[in-house]
Amino acid sequence: MSNGNLTPLQTGFSRVFLTEGRARGDHTPVYMGCMRAGGIDWSLGDITKIECPSDKGYDKFVERGKSKGAADRPSTSLVGRYAADLESELARLARIGCSFDLHFHIGVCTDPTLFNTFQKAIVFEEVDLTNYNTDDIGALEEGERSAVNETGDISAREFYEVLMLAFAEVAGAIVTNEVVDVVVCDAISCGECDNPSDGCEKVFAIANSVNESPGAIAELVFTQDAGTTWDDTEISSMDVGENPDDLACVGPNVVVISEDSVSLHYADKDDIWAGTEVWYEVTTGFVGEPRAIYSVSPRHTWIVGNSGYIYFTEDPTVGVTAQVASTLTGEDYRAVHAYDTENVLVVGNNNTVAITRNGGTTWADVVGPNPDEALLCCWMRGPNEWFVGCDDGTLWYTVDAGANWVQKNLPAQATIDALTDIQFSTPTVGWLSGYTTTPAGRIWRTIDGGYEWYVAPEGNTLLPANDRINGIAICPGEPNIVWGAGLNDDADDGFIVKGA
Numbered sequence: 423m424s425n426g427n428l429t430p431l432q433t434g435f436s437r438v439f440l441t442e443g444r445a446r447g448d449h450t451p452v453y454m455g456c457m458r459a460g461g462i463d464w465s466l467g468d469i470t471k472i473e474c475p476s477d478k479g480y481d482k483f484v485e486r487g488k489s490k491g492a493a494d495r496p497s498t499s500l501v502g503r504y505a506a507d508l509e510s511e512l513a514r515l516a517r518i519g520c521s522f523d524l525h526f527h528i529g530v531c532t533d534p535t536l537f538n539t540f541q542k543a544i545v546f547e548e549v550d551l552t553n554y555n556t557d558d559i560g561a562l563e564e565g566e567r568s569a570v571n572e573t574g575d576i577s578a579r580e581f582y583e584v585l586m587l588a589f590a591e592v593a594g595a596i597v598t599n600e601v602v603d604v605v606v607c608d609a610i611s612c613g614e615c616d617n618p619s620d621g622c623e624k625v626f627a628i629a630n631s632v633n634e635s636p637g638a639i640a641e642l643v644f645t646q647d648a649g650t651t652w653d654d655t656e657i658s659s660m661d662v663g664e665n666p667d668d669l670a671c672v673g674p675n676v677v678v679i680s681e682d683s684v685s686l687h688y689a690d691k692d693d694i695w696a697g698t699e700v701w702y703e704v705t706t707g708f709v710g711e712p713r714a715i716y717s718v719s720p721r722h723t724w725i726v727g728n729s730g731y732i733y734f735t736e737d738p739t740v741g742v743t744a745q746v747a748s749t750l751t752g753e754d755y756r757a758v759h760a761y762d763t764e765n766v767l768v769v770g771n772n773n774t775v776a777i778t779r780n781g782g783t784t785w786a787d788v789v790g791p792n793p794d795e796a797l798l799c800c801w802m803r804g805p806n807e808w809f810v811g812c813d814d815g816t817l818w819y820t821v822d823a824g825a826n827w828v829q830k831n832l833p834a835q836a837t838i839d840a841l842t843d844i845q846f847s848t849p850t851v852g853w854l855s856g857y858t859t860t861p862a863g864r865i866w867r868t869i870d871g872g873y874e875w876y877v878a879p880e881g882n883t884l885l886p887a888n889d890r891i892n893g894i895a896i897c898p899g900e901p902n903i904v905w906g907a908g909l910n911d912d913a914d915d916g917f918i919v920k921g922a
Contacts, residue, residue, distance in 0.1 A: 428678035437534045439525040445871030446851045447819040451525060453535045459526045460499030467491035496581035504556050504570040514573040516554045524549050531845035538876045541586060545850055545871060548579035584851060584869050585902045586880040587921040593643055593652040597916035599629045601907035603893035607671035607691065622897035623648040627907050628666040628674055629916050637662035646695060649920050655694065659687045659701035667713050677738045681711040686738055706741025707733060716758045726768050734782050745782040759801035769797035769810055775824060791818035791827035801844045809872060811841030832875050833867060842892045851901035857890035863908050865891060879921060886919055887911040
């Protein structure tokens with residue numbers, strides 16, 4: 423952003439929303455019409471020099487390094503009018519002592535009470551009140567008459583900004599076949615151990631093969647510079663006509679699974695960047711065809727597939743082990759997500775849901791939300807709080823591990839054909855992909871933990887024309903970047919889009 427594009431914020435153009443109990447799919451953000459936000463204070467830790475004696479002269483020293491102190495929690499204050507006839511909301515929250523979430527929304531020409539209409543939103547997550555006070559409540563003389571304000575000082579676990587997005591198609595020159603999925607394989611780096619990165623620059627996507635003559639092998643498409651330039655390579659361990667289903671980065675490798683080959687395929691990421699990669703196929707342990715993969719760590723990866731198989735691997739290069747082999751259900755599993763190394767959720771055809779609480783030592787069936795429908799995607803926001811998307815275009819939510827399910831209605835719900843992927847980049851900001859009956863691909867966004875979803879992008883811009891979005895990718899902790907992959911609007915070419 424150049425200074426020429428900056429619009430200075432004025433204090434009258436912000437409003438406060440408060441979510442008691444923190445942002446969640448069943449918690450409503452409440453407009454606080456008689457409150458304002460104070461200034462933001464965020465100490466990031468003092469820098470201390472590390473010195474050594476100089477070899478240029480006695481009693482001289484040179485800086486050889488630095489150490490950084492611990493960062494403080496972000497803090498600000500809420501200021502409101504102290505009511506003469508109503509209970510103080512700030513005092514009540516102080517007495518309860520439970521954490522909540524805050525949004526400070528900035529806008530100009532829109533209704534300030536509409537939560538999803540904004541120019542920018544400042545989000546404070548896991549907020550705690552640290553002090554409460556009021557102005558003088560009484561007056562002794564005429565000149566002391568004034569409105570009485572109350573102030574709550576707050577400390578938050580996290581603070582960040584949510585921006586309006588614009589979407590642009592990328593990699594169009596080299597993506598000629600439908601793109602099945604996309605993943606970000608990056609981490610923030612200041613350059614000490616890797617090239618500098620904001621954590622959202624290295625992206626991989628997989629595209630289908632071409633079976634007609636002349637055939638083409640499935641390919642991996644990738645960028646190292648956040649989408650400015652792209653390259654591609656054939657997944658040489660796959661045959662013509664074998665399509666990829668899903669991919670993940672596991673340790674040093676990119677891992678691609680294929681239902682058609684009944685196997686996984688992997689290559690070293692650094693070798694892919696260098697153009698010297700060798701692809702290897704691993705069939706060990708597979709019986710039911712693999713359909714989806716999710717990796718929590720290099721030693722904790724789950725793969726699910728047809729006929730009710732759930733696989734686990736500590737090292738994909740040597741194979742997988744079946745934790746469940748059609749014993750729960752004979753249905754095909756379609757998606758898997760792990761909240762951590764112990765809690766893993768799996769969903770599939772015919773309303774199938776399975777859960778483990780011990781990393782897969784035991785699994786249990788759960789009654790799904792949508793009888794007779796295929797469940798295509800899932801996300802665990804917590805051990806008991808899940809979202810599930812279906813092939814009839816409906817989105818379902820539970821806070822009690824499936825004992826009760828609630829449908830979350832989406833804009834123009836009746837036109838949605840299927841939901842294909844769901845991911846959260848922060849506890850507050852989440853993304854959902856799918857397509858409509860038109861056909862047209864869609865990406866939805868939530869900025870309140872899934873309570874309400876709206877079609878992205880915001881404002882007057884549109885998602886580039888496409889027939890469907892098969893998958894999305896996020897950068898953990900980054901609320902303002904999302905990648906989408908699917909089929910172009912000519913029902914032939916692949917499609918990759920970046921929202922930022």
